[in-house]
Amino acid sequence: MGRAAGRLLAGRNPQARRLGRWGKASGTLARQVFEHVTAALRQIGLRIMGVLFFTFAMVFGYHGFAAWRHLPPQSGATMPWVEMGLGLVFAYFGLSSFFRALQGKAERH
Secondary structure, rough: HHHHHHHHHOOOOOOOOHHHHHHHHHHHHHHHHHHHHHHHHHHHHHHHHHHHHHHHHHHHHHHHHHHHHHOOOOOOOOHHHHHHHHHHHHHHHHHHHHHHHHHHHHHHO
């Protein structure tokens, strides 16, 4: 917007070029600040999701293991295995979320 105003006023005011430069600089500054803020929010979101996934992994894993431990021998119950499988899947999601957060942090530096 500053550059457009500078072009409009360039014929009437010789100092209008400064307005164009300031407008370009302010646009660049706003874009960089926006990129850094969104990158920080992405990092926070990935870490929160990682903690949430690890919480689900621990809950499913614990309940699956506890149910499996109390099963009578030769029972064909599959629910403990499903719960432990879900625990592994959520552990994978949590790890991948933390690794994505670390990868994004390494790209910025």
